[in-house]
Amino acid sequence: MKSIIIGTRGSQLALAQAEYIRQKLLEKNPKTDISLKIIKTMGDKFLQSPLSRIGGKGVFVKEIEEALQRGDIDLAVHSLKDVPTELPSGLELSVICKREDPSDAFVSSKYKTIQALPKGSTVGTSSLRRKVQLLHLNPDLKVVDLRGNVDTRLKKLDRGEYDAIVMSAAALKRLGLEKQISQVLNFIPAVGQGALVLETRKKDKDLKDKISFLNDKKTAQATFLERLFLKEMQGGCQVPLGAYATCNEMSFLMSAFIGSLDGKLFLEHNVKGLLVDSQKNVLSLSQELLNRGGKKILETIERAGKNT
Numbered sequence: 001m002k003s004i005i006i007g008t009r010g011s012q013l014a015l016a017q018a019e020y021i022r023q024k025l026l027e028k029n030p031k032t033d034i035s036l037k038i039i040k041t042m043g044d045k046f047l048q049s050p051l052s053r054i055g056g057k058g059v060f061v062k063e064i065e066e067a068l069q070r071g072d073i074d075l076a077v078h079s080l081k082d083v084p085t086e087l088p089s090g091l092e093l094s095v096i097c098k099r100e101d102p103s104d105a106f107v108s109s110k111y112k113t114i115q116a117l118p119k120g121s122t123v124g125t126s127s128l129r130r131k132v133q134l135l136h137l138n139p140d141l142k143v144v145d146l147r148g149n150v151d152t153r154l155k156k157l158d159r160g161e162y163d164a165i166v167m168s169a170a171a172l173k174r175l176g177l178e179k180q181i182s183q184v185l186n187f188i189p190a191v192g193q194g195a196l197v198l199e200t201r202k203k204d205k206d207l208k209d210k211i212s213f214l215n216d217k218k219t220a221q222a223t224f225l226e227r228l229f230l231k232e233m234q235g236g237c238q239v240p241l242g243a244y245a246t247c248n249e250m251s252f253l254m255s256a257f258i259g260s261l262d263g264k265l266f267l268e269h270n271v272k273g274l275l276v277d278s279q280k281n282v283l284s285l286s287q288e289l290l291n292r293g294g295k296k297i298l299e300t301i302e303r304a305g306k307n308t
Helices: 012-028 062-070 128-137 150-158 169-174 205-214 217-232 275-306
Strands: 003-008 033-038 075-079 091-096 104-107 122-125 142-145 164-168 183-185 196-201 241-247 251-259 266-274
Touching (some): 003 012, 012 033, 012 150, 012 169, 012 205, 062 075, 062 091, 062 196, 091 205, 091 217, 104 169, 122 150, 128 241, 150 164, 217 241, 217 275, 241 275, 251 275, 266 275
Parallel strands (some): 122 142
Antiparallel strands (some): 075 196, 091 196, 104 164, 104 183, 251 266
């Protein structure tokens, strides 16, 4: 291939991630013309609405995937946590890059830790998963929706609109803003959080061969298990759940949860074992959470969605 067009969202973070991939590919293929094409997604267009209300799954990837199907771009760079478990026809996740820090970060100019927040403090987040874990930790917090790119969120914090915000540690680190992190939280992250994925057309064998060096086996194994859990739980951005797996040569460990929207019901479960049994064990973990009350949580959220 003489040229490669990479599709990406236009946010500062998305561009930084896509440029990182572009530079890695150029190092291996210095004679190839590799460019970025910015594509605006539904999640970028409706910044005033909570993510759970503007289209469910795929709000940050659908338009990019459509461009990939049409042939407008050759390669898509996504944050894996934004990618639904079911992919459009003819596309595949060809590369899972080595994971950055999957943690959630507590950011505040007033307080050094989340435990130091006074009763009634306002905390901003874009994620139902984070909201539920915040309320489970401290039901006296006022957790409000926070949309916008990383810079916008930090500016809102600086203006005093929030006492603190919670966001991805990986996002801050990739933008060189690690010093903004007041505390790394012991939350269960979103499925795939911290990992970049390269999506291609299935038929583009030459391109898949060119980018294969960026694949990280351990990250790919771990996030496959997380996405298996997500699929079993029928999860998306409108469902407050999370999962995090780690894998080595022989074994794996995974933690997962689902919670009610008010944080009062918080169901967590861990599973570990041999890697060869991992898929079976993750399915058992999913069933365990569903049987303990996860089904009721999903039904309640579905009813609430129909009434909005």
